[in-house]
Amino acid sequence: MRGPHNILRLIRTGATFERTGAMAAVLDAVDAPMRLRLAARVMGWPFRWLGYKGDPTLPPITRAITALGPAYIKFGQILSTRADVVGPELAGQLRMLQDRLPPFPTDIAKAVIEADLRAPVDELFSEFSEPVAAASIAQVHRARVRETGREVAVKVVRPGIGPAFKRDIDAFHFGARMVEMLSPGARRLRPRDVVSHFEQTVTGEQDLRLEAAAASEFSENTARDAGFQVPLPHFALCSRRVLTADWAEGLPMGDREALIAAGHDTTDLARRVIQLFLSHALRDGFFHADMHHGNLKVAANGDVIAYDFGIMGEIDEYTRRVYAQILYGFIQRDYRLVARVHFEAGYVPRDRDEAAFARALRAVGEPIFGADASRISMGNLLSYLFEVTERFGMPTRTELILLQRTMVVVEGVARSLDPQLNIWDAAKPVVSDYIKAGIGPKAAAHDLAQIAQTVGRYGPLLPRIIERMLWERAHPEEARLTLIQTRPAVPLWLVAVLALAAGAGIGLSL
Structure with missing residues (x-):
C-alpha cells in the first residue's frame, strides 16, 4: 500500500467536502457543537x-461524494436510508446516489456487451434503450431479447471501476492501520478486518456472474414467500461484466407519495419489508444485503420486488440461532437471556460478570422500549449495544457486519414508508416463529438426524479406523516411530457410538 498516496487521498477527502460546501452540510445534519465546527474549518x-470540484449542479454533499468515487458513494447510499439520523432533507439529497448517478455512454455499454457475449447487440436484442438507471458500479438498460421477445434489464459494469475501487480501498486500509496505531483501544473493533470485509464484498459485486448465481439461489429460497418477487437471470446472456435478467415493473419503494396515490398500504409494505428481511436472514441464512430504496420496487399487485443482488449476506445456522435469541431476548425484555447468549457464544470474554452485563443491557433496552413507536430504532439499539459491548471487551464480529448494516438500512426503508412503524412489533412474529422452529425439541431431533447422516456417510471408513486404532494399541513403539501417535486417539466406546450412529444415519437417509 502506498503511504503518501493514501495520506493525500484522505486529505483530499476532507478538502473535497470543504470545497463543495458539504462539510457545513454534514456538520449541520449531525448538529455538531461549535468547537467541532471551528476545528473542521481550521483543518479543512x-x-x-486540493479538493475535487465535483458537479456544481448537485447538492453539496452529493456533489462531494460523487466526486470522491464509488466507495464513498456506497457509504452515501447507506446514509440515504437514515432520515431519522441525517434528517429528511439530507436523506433526500443522498437518495439520488442509489440509481440516478451520471451514466456512461450507451456506445461504450454496447461495446462491453459485444466483447463479453461475443455477438453484436442487434443480434442479441431487438430493442436496447439508453440508460434507465446508473449506480456506483454499473448502469442498467431496458431491452428485449430478440430470440424470445422477453423484456429484460441489461446491467453493464462501469469501465475502469476496478482500479477506482482499489484506490479508495487502499486508502481505507491505510486509514484503518493509522487508527489502530494511534488508538490502541480501537483495535478491538478490528478496523482492518472490517475494511477487508468491505473489499471482499465490493470485489465480488464487480463480477456479475456471481450476482446472477445469487439471484438464482435467492429466487429458489424465496419462491414460497407471499408478496415477494425476484427477477430471474438469463444465464446465456450473462458474463463477468454483463447481467441480463427479467424486467421488474413497479413503482420505486422510495416514492411514498406515488405508492399512496396508487392505492398501496405503506404501513403494510413497511412491515413486510422488515419481516421479509428477517425471514431470509434467519430462515435461509442467505439475504439481500443491499436492500435500499434503489433496489426495491412495488408491483401493481402490491408485491415487493427486490433486485440487484451484487451484495448478499450469508450466516451459518449457529450464528443465526445466536442472533435470533439476542433479538428475541430484547423483544421479550429478557436481558438475562441476552447476556447468557453473548457469553455462551463467546462474544464476551468469560472473565466478565454476566449479571453486570445483563444490567448494562437493561440500561440499553428499557429507554428504547419506553419510547413511542417513531423513536424505537434498531439502529439506536445497535449503537447503544456497541457502547456496552465495548466496555465489556467484546471484539467486532466481522461475520455480522453485513447483517447489522442491512438491518439498519432496511429499518430506514421501512421508516420512510411509515414513520410510526414499531420495529419490534414487526420483527416479533418472524423471530418468534424461528425460535420455535429452530430452537426446541423438533430442531434438536433434526440436528441429531443430520449428525447421524453425516456419520453414516463416513461409515465405510470405520473398519479402517478401528483396525488402525487396534494396531496402534498393539504396537505402541512402532506407532511412535511412524508418527501415527500424532493423530488423536479414538476410544473404543466412541468407535462403537460412531458405528451405531452410522447405521442410524444410513437408515435415516433411506
Whole structure:
C-alpha cells in the first residue's frame, strides 16, 4: 500500500467536502457543537484547493461524494436510508446516489456487451434503450431479447471501476492501520478486518456472474414467500461484466407519495419489508444485503420486488440461532437471556460478570422500549449495544457486519414508508416463529438426524479406523516411530457410538 498516496487521498477527502460546501452540510445534519465546527474549518480550509470540484449542479454533499468515487458513494447510499439520523432533507439529497448517478455512454455499454457475449447487440436484442438507471458500479438498460421477445434489464459494469475501487480501498486500509496505531483501544473493533470485509464484498459485486448465481439461489429460497418477487437471470446472456435478467415493473419503494396515490398500504409494505428481511436472514441464512430504496420496487399487485443482488449476506445456522435469541431476548425484555447468549457464544470474554452485563443491557433496552413507536430504532439499539459491548471487551464480529448494516438500512426503508412503524412489533412474529422452529425439541431431533447422516456417510471408513486404532494399541513403539501417535486417539466406546450412529444415519437417509 502506498503511504503518501493514501495520506493525500484522505486529505483530499476532507478538502473535497470543504470545497463543495458539504462539510457545513454534514456538520449541520449531525448538529455538531461549535468547537467541532471551528476545528473542521481550521483543518479543512488550508487544503481546500486540493479538493475535487465535483458537479456544481448537485447538492453539496452529493456533489462531494460523487466526486470522491464509488466507495464513498456506497457509504452515501447507506446514509440515504437514515432520515431519522441525517434528517429528511439530507436523506433526500443522498437518495439520488442509489440509481440516478451520471451514466456512461450507451456506445461504450454496447461495446462491453459485444466483447463479453461475443455477438453484436442487434443480434442479441431487438430493442436496447439508453440508460434507465446508473449506480456506483454499473448502469442498467431496458431491452428485449430478440430470440424470445422477453423484456429484460441489461446491467453493464462501469469501465475502469476496478482500479477506482482499489484506490479508495487502499486508502481505507491505510486509514484503518493509522487508527489502530494511534488508538490502541480501537483495535478491538478490528478496523482492518472490517475494511477487508468491505473489499471482499465490493470485489465480488464487480463480477456479475456471481450476482446472477445469487439471484438464482435467492429466487429458489424465496419462491414460497407471499408478496415477494425476484427477477430471474438469463444465464446465456450473462458474463463477468454483463447481467441480463427479467424486467421488474413497479413503482420505486422510495416514492411514498406515488405508492399512496396508487392505492398501496405503506404501513403494510413497511412491515413486510422488515419481516421479509428477517425471514431470509434467519430462515435461509442467505439475504439481500443491499436492500435500499434503489433496489426495491412495488408491483401493481402490491408485491415487493427486490433486485440487484451484487451484495448478499450469508450466516451459518449457529450464528443465526445466536442472533435470533439476542433479538428475541430484547423483544421479550429478557436481558438475562441476552447476556447468557453473548457469553455462551463467546462474544464476551468469560472473565466478565454476566449479571453486570445483563444490567448494562437493561440500561440499553428499557429507554428504547419506553419510547413511542417513531423513536424505537434498531439502529439506536445497535449503537447503544456497541457502547456496552465495548466496555465489556467484546471484539467486532466481522461475520455480522453485513447483517447489522442491512438491518439498519432496511429499518430506514421501512421508516420512510411509515414513520410510526414499531420495529419490534414487526420483527416479533418472524423471530418468534424461528425460535420455535429452530430452537426446541423438533430442531434438536433434526440436528441429531443430520449428525447421524453425516456419520453414516463416513461409515465405510470405520473398519479402517478401528483396525488402525487396534494396531496402534498393539504396537505402541512402532506407532511412535511412524508418527501415527500424532493423530488423536479414538476410544473404543466412541468407535462403537460412531458405528451405531452410522447405521442410524444410513437408515435415516433411506
